Amino acid sequence: MTEATRPGRPSYMPPPERFDPEVEQTILLTKAEWLVDWSRKSALWPLGFGLACCAIEMISTAMTKFDVSRFGAEVFRATPRQADVMIVAGTVTHKMAPRVRRLWDQMADPKWVIAMGACTVGGGPYFKYGYHVVKGVDKVVPVDIYLPGCPPRPEALLEAIMRLQELVESRSKRLNGKDPGFTPPEKGSRQAKKDGISPVEPWETEKAHKFDDAKKKQEEDEARAKAAKKAAAPAAPAGEGAPGAAAAPKPERPARPPKPPETPNPEGSA
């Protein structure tokens, strides 16, 4: 079984580059990938990119007390072209969102994004009434690490960087066919059969639909017949189309009362 047809590999992933099996099994290829990722994870260059109060914690993380250089991520670049990881620290507004996207577009591959703080994870305190805030920066750029907190402590940012290092390092492992993350096998595949996963869910089968429809029709017919009997119309057939059958009382759900409008704050000021 080749890597491309390996069950469990999502179809949207391109097949990995393959070489002659003999070459593939040499130590050199594996070790080179591992070495590249190992060096890459220990030299993450973040983009110095602060949008709000989270940036203060990011700056604090870079300073001597927390010292992000222990993890090799202390080289904050002022240009996206030299950066590997974008730490989106702070509230992303709709006005700022195109700039965030452009910065991400300008970064060279491989690149990663850490969404730092509640605002970037999902809107944060502006979730409901923040007309100007993007409800999560993942609506604008793909995010690798979500880091909640308002703002997160520097220790939390260090944790996020360590998780990102794990992610970077896992690339070579993925290439070797051992995906560290859980990927459910595709339905109907050999692996799924092996794992005892049904190709179709019970409620997706045709049988289930038919059974439900027949039962429903039967119940409806019975109800119609009963109503016809009650209306004292012995000649009327108990099938559909009988005008007397329409007298079946159908309990109608009362309409939900409209939600009362929220009383606005009487003193609104700019």
Place this chain on the structure above:
Amino acid sequence: MTPAEALRAAMPDAVEEASDAFVRVKAEKIVEAARVLREKCGAEMLHQISGVDRPPDKMEVVYHFARLKPAEFLCLKVSVPRSNPVVPTLAHEWASANWGERETLDLLGVTFSGHPHPYRILLPEDWEGHPLRKDYAYPVEYHGVDCVE
């Protein structure tokens, strides 16, 4: 001399309402009233301009002046109809009024006639509506990014 006394003496027909807290003047007389406040009461600093939306038919613009010695805050208010909220600008007298009036324009939609740069200051230029109005409709989508979760 308190602001109410000064304004009553200088322009009696422009004062609509006066108390210790604030003086409400006619909207078209705001520039003269502010000038009187500076000359008679020593209001040297205009440190904030805010706006209030009074939903049925009114809008207010509130000017917060400050006198430095002795320290005191002085407050002027004007009321304008909600259908056509236009107030003369103070930007030619106080440079700080420039941005304050632009913010009120941005968030409440009050127009300041004669303003040197009457455009939005905080929100993008193509934003629709004025968010601090009571009847503001929240946007569903802005430039391909949806605004609701």
